[in-house]
Amino acid sequence: MPTGAERELQIYALGLSGGKPSVPVPVHLLEQKAKEILAPRTYDYVAGGAGGEDTMRANRESFYRWRIVPRMLRDVSKRDLSVVVLGARLPAPILLGPVGVQEIIHSDADVASARAAASVGLPFVLSTMSSRPMEEVAQWAAKVAESPRWFQLYWGKNPELTASMLQRSERAGYSALVVTLDTNILGWRERDLHHGYLPFMLEQGLANYFSDPVFRGLLAQSPEQNPAAAVQLWGSLFSNTSLTWKDIGFLRQHTRVPIILKGILHSNDAALALDAGVDGIIVSNHGGRQVDGGIGALDALPGVVREVNGRVPVLFDSGIRHGADVFKALALGARAVLLGRVYLWGLAVAGEEGVRDVLLNLAADLDLTMALSGYTCCRELDSSALCRSDSAEPLRRPRL
Numbered sequence: 232m233p234t235g236a237e238r239e240l241q242i243y244a245l246g247l248s249g250g251k252p253s254v255p256v257p258v259h260l261l262e263q264k265a266k267e268i269l270a271p272r273t274y275d276y277v278a279g280g281a282g283g284e285d286t287m288r289a290n291r292e293s294f295y296r297w298r299i300v301p302r303m304l305r306d307v308s309k310r311d312l313s314v315v316v317l318g319a320r321l322p323a324p325i326l327l328g329p330v331g332v333q334e335i336i337h338s339d340a341d342v343a344s345a346r347a348a349a350s351v352g353l354p355f356v357l358s359t360m361s362s363r364p365m366e367e368v369a370q371w372a373a374k375v376a377e378s379p380r381w382f383q384l385y386w387g388k389n390p391e392l393t394a395s396m397l398q399r400s401e402r403a404g405y406s407a408l409v410v411t412l413d414t415n416i417l418g419w420r421e422r423d424l425h426h427g428y429l430p431f432m433l434e435q436g437l438a439n440y441f442s443d444p445v446f447r448g449l450l451a452q453s454p455e456q457n458p459a460a461a462v463q464l465w466g467s468l469f470s471n472t473s474l475t476w477k478d479i480g481f482l483r484q485h486t487r488v489p490i491i492l493k494g495i496l497h498s499n500d501a502a503l504a505l506d507a508g509v510d511g512i513i514v515s516n517h518g519g520r521q522v523d524g525g526i527g528a529l530d531a532l533p534g535v536v537r538e539v540n541g542r543v544p545v546l547f548d549s550g551i552r553h554g555a556d557v558f559k560a561l562a563l564g565a566r567a568v569l570l571g572r573v574y575l576w577g578l579a580v581a582g583e584e585g586v587r588d589v590l591l592n593l594a595a596d597l598d599l600t601m602a603l604s605g606y607t608c609c610r611e612l613d614s615s616a617l618c619r620s621d622s623a624e625p626l627r628r629p630r631l
């Protein structure tokens with residue numbers, strides 16, 4: 232992983248010979264390029280959120296309200312971005328978060344993302360709704376390097392199917408289980424409803440189901456023979472609105488790997504998660520895709536961190552776009568952050584290379600933000616590095 236200055240030099244050197252990064256560095260231009268490449272309904276599926284998208288806006292506004300207060304003359308010549316998460320040392324506090332149905336963004340889908348993460352030694356979290364079976368993605372990623380991979384579970388109605396997926400993920404070397412709690416049913420997504428578009432109904436993002444022996448055993452004909460019936464079965468099993476805290480015990484019985492709950496926002500839920508004996512928490516509102524009018528995820532972070540009080544790692548996602556965002560999340564107590572849309576724009580623009588560029592650029596931006604603010608390692612960051620600002624408005628973006 233190059234330092235921030237090394238990454239800058241690589242890019243400026245390219246400029247000297249008349250070149251320009253093929254994957255735009257400014258995140259808004261990267262998104263714009265992805266938008267030009269993707270079909271309108273695909274772009275909207277990725278970019279959109281629930282209802283009036285107020286939670287999505289709140290995610291960014293929370294970042295604007297926290298401001299970094301840089302410190303001077305602190306010898307920042309040697310810096311180390313590495314952090315330890317669940318016993319694994321990561322070169323930077325960044326993971327690729329779980330994102331389903333990546334085949335709509337790029338034909339290499341999850342394989343490209345997992346390989347990009349492995350190439351820089353960062354973890355990849357595979358979604359239940361991945362476009363390739365979990366075993367295949369694991370094999371492709373392992374060819375690049377052995378970096379941690381985690382499996383994300385959407386906990387549906389059929390316990391045997393859930394148990395089967397947990398066993399498969401352990402066998403394929405996924406070393407932690409991320410259980411997403413905020414999607415027990417799909418949110419009201421106006422853009423997708425407008426297009427009448429849900430990719431799963433087009434047999435996309437169902438590879439882990441179609442390749443599962445329990446799922447296949449529930450069908451009269453195989454998914455290859457009768458895909459419509461397989462989609463219908465998936466639809467009948469996906470949503471499980473009856474789960475409660477008591478059910479966490481079921482997961483413990485069926486997996487030996489650490490369990491991390493994704494989607495915790497309320498400090499009372501953080502306390503319940505600790506009571507349930509989980510190994511980690513991800514503060515997240517699913518990028519504003521589930522509840523409209525919700526709290527900005529960064530605003531929920533300090534309360535959860537206070538409640539957890541160092542007993543398990545707290546990770547964070549929802550709204551991370553730049554190095555400063557990672558800095559702020561770490562300063563408010565997150566051990567590491569997960570990326571969502573920002574890496575999907577890289578995937579759309581240049582597949583595996585695009586995702587790698589996004590990771591390298593974000594790590595470089597974080598490294599320079601740390602150096603310029605007077606910090607040499609992630610452990611040093613705490614809320615004394617930040618102050619609150621009254622304004623929730625971003626400054627106007629410069630025209631490039």
Ligand SMILES: Cc1cc2nc3c(=O)[nH]c(=O)nc-3n(C[C@H](O)[C@H](O)[C@H](O)COP(=O)(O)O)c2cc1C
Nearest residue numbers: 277328329330331358411517518549550551571572
């Ligand atoms: C297109 C798309 C698909 C997603 N699929 C999943 C998924 O399958 N499982 C999951 O836990 N989260 C999923 N998420 C949520 C992300 O893991 C993450 O919480 C969110 O993208 C963070 O917000 P941000 O993209 O604004 O940074 C998805 C997000 C997007 C944009």
